[in-house]
Amino acid sequence: MLLxxxxxPPAPPPPTxxxxxxxxxxxxxxxxxxxxxLPTPPPIPTTAxxxxxxxxxxxxxxxxxxxxxxxxxxSPADPEVGVVxxxxxxxxGGFWLEVKRGxxxxxxxxxxxxxxxxxxxxxxxxxxxxxxxAGLEKLCGFEGVLFRARAPGKTLRSVDGxxxxxxxxERITQRNCQTWVVEAAEEGVKEGIWGQEVVDYLRGASMxxx
Numbered sequence: 001m002l003l004x005x006x007x008x009p010p011a012p013p014p015p016t017x018x019x020x021x022x023x024x025x026x027x028x029x030x031x032x033x034x035x036x037x038l039p040t041p042p043p044i045p046t047t048a049x050x051x052x053x054x055x056x057x058x059x060x061x062x063x064x065x066x067x068x069x070x071x072x073x074x075s076p077a078d079p080e081v082g083v084v085x086x087x088x089x090x091x092x093g094g095f096w097l098e099v100k101r102g103x104x105x106x107x108x109x110x111x112x113x114x115x116x117x118x119x120x121x122x123x124x125x126x127x128x129x130x131x132x133x134a135g136l137e138k139l140c141g142f143e144g145v146l147f148r149a150r151a152p153g154k155t156l157r158s159v160d161g162x163x164x165x166x167x168x169x170e171r172i173t174q175r176n177c178q179t180w181v182v183e184a185a186e187e188g189v190k191e192g193i194w195g196q197e198v199v200d201y202l203r204g205a206s207m208x209x210x
Contacts, residue, residue: 039204
């Protein structure tokens with residue numbers, strides 16, 4: 001009597017979408033990594049020293065592009081209202097320096113935007129008296145110091161096939177609102193408004209947002 005043929009071997013399991021060594025990081029992992037590598041803001045007193053105003057950095061979520069940075073001087077009467085000093089614009093069309101007075105931080109949050117505030121330091125109120133240089137409107141001394149840093153120009157070039165191979169190899173240093181904030185902070189160090197730790201923090205945070 002003939003024996004029946006042996007049963008065929010079982011089918012191999014389906015391949016995994018990602019090999020174990022190349023799985024994308026989870027949201028938790030990515031967030032934890034970013035949090036642990038961010039630079040530490042400069043230490044500042046929690047209560048205001050006499051005759052000072054708090055200067056902060058406002059960071060607006062710019063995903064998928066770099067975040068927008070601007071300076072914010074809080075009003076002593078209401079910390080949510082104050083003066084914004086910024087380089088407005090974009091890398092395609094260029095930037096201009098701008099002062100917005102009576103600005104409420106919650107304005108952007110109310111419209112669904114994201115904003116983060118980082119205290120940079122308490123600055124003597126003598127820098128905020130309205131006896132500075134005249135521009136589009138009267139600038140106080142603090143604003144005048146920041147305005148010593150020039151506004152970034154156009155640093156995003158369109159590719160149109162012109163200029164040959166040399167133009168394609170030309171290195172362009174991109175300047176934006178963040179680089180202006182760092183350069184303006186350097187002017188603040190020269191003036192004695194704050195210490196080098198403010199510049200170091202801003203430069204490190206800007207490098208993390210590249």
